[in-house]
Amino acid sequence: MKKIFLILLIALSTNSFSQDIPDSVLQQGWNWAGVVGLNLSQSSFVNWSQGGSNSLAFSLYTNIGAVYVSDPWKVRNRLSIIYGRTKLETEGYRTTDNDIYYELVTIRHINWAVDPFFAFSFRSAITKGFDYSVTPDTQIVDFFDPGYLTQTLGFTYEKGKVFRSRLGIGIQETFASAFPKYTDDPETPEIETFKFDTGIESVTEVNYEFLPNMNYYSFLRLFSSFNALDVWDVRWENLITAKINDYFNVNLSVTLVHQVSQSLKTQMRENLQLGFQYSLF
Numbered sequence: 001m002k003k004i005f006l007i008l009l010i011a012l013s014t015n016s017f018s019q020d021i022p023d024s025v026l027q028q029g030w031n032w033a034g035v036v037g038l039n040l041s042q043s044s045f046v047n048w049s050q051g052g053s054n055s056l057a058f059s060l061y062t063n064i065g066a067v068y069v070s071d072p073w074k075v076r077n078r079l080s081i082i083y084g085r086t087k088l089e090t091e092g093y094r095t096t097d098n099d100i101y102y103e104l105v106t107i108r109h110i111n112w113a114v115d116p117f118f119a120f121s122f123r124s125a126i127t128k129g130f131d132y133s134v135t136p137d138t139q140i141v142d143f144f145d146p147g148y149l150t151q152t153l154g155f156t157y158e159k160g161k162v163f164r165s166r167l168g169i170g171i172q173e174t175f176a177s178a179f180p181k182y183t184d185d186p187e188t189p190e191i192e193t194f195k196f197d198t199g200i201e202s203v204t205e206v207n208y209e210f211l212p213n214m215n216y217y218s219f220l221r222l223f224s225s226f227n228a229l230d231v232w233d234v235r236w237e238n239l240i241t242a243k244i245n246d247y248f249n250v251n252l253s254v255t256l257v258h259q260v261s262q263s264l265k266t267q268m269r270e271n272l273q274l275g276f277q278y279s280l281f
Helices: none
Strands: 003-010 029-045 055-070 073-088 094-108 115-124 129-131 138-141 147-157 163-175 194-211 214-225 233-243 248-258 267-276
Touching (some): 055 094
Parallel strands (some): 003 267
Antiparallel strands (some): 029 055, 055 073, 094 115, 115 147, 129 138, 147 163, 163 194, 194 214, 248 267
């Protein structure tokens, strides 16, 4: 008989924060860039002798960047949102992507090799998320539960087109409500729903066109509190984009997360996509 396999992928990237504007095209005032996308994947099998499961999956997301320039100041804003679900055979829908990230970086140019900056970031799940490895499914996150706010003051280097990095003293607040395992101190009898850390934050980005119409983007964030400098939170995002034409491209993204408040094991997510890009600006 016949196997029907349909994949429709409309996207720029998954949860990468690469929707940025090159300095070479920045003008005074506001500069905007943004895309929205939809991933839809469907598989159907009828009397297929080699086996298989009917499935339906979708992801909705947006990446928006806004840069304000007024010498000697530059303010960068980034917003990335992704939400996706998958349905396999008779099982109900399961959440596969569930993330919102916002970042603001204010830079003052002082004609040094590095410039002072202040950064603010917010990260959370969009809605309810579950652990599907146990029976029954167990909810483990919700919007702003946990929620992470970070403020950092330091120096940044971004003189070239390919590489930029910043390092500073950071404050990180973690908020929780129904899921205090992300904030609770096991050494105290109380259950804490708020966690406050001061430490060191480093953010490094690489944006490199290594072949015509092929680009590599990397985002690496490290944070360690002063009272535990041997433990680091790590979020490393990698995206390779191959442009087919003005409308279609292929994306390979790999994300590594190591955060002991979430899991003692290193987490990894990989996505391979054929995409159609729609620009908002």
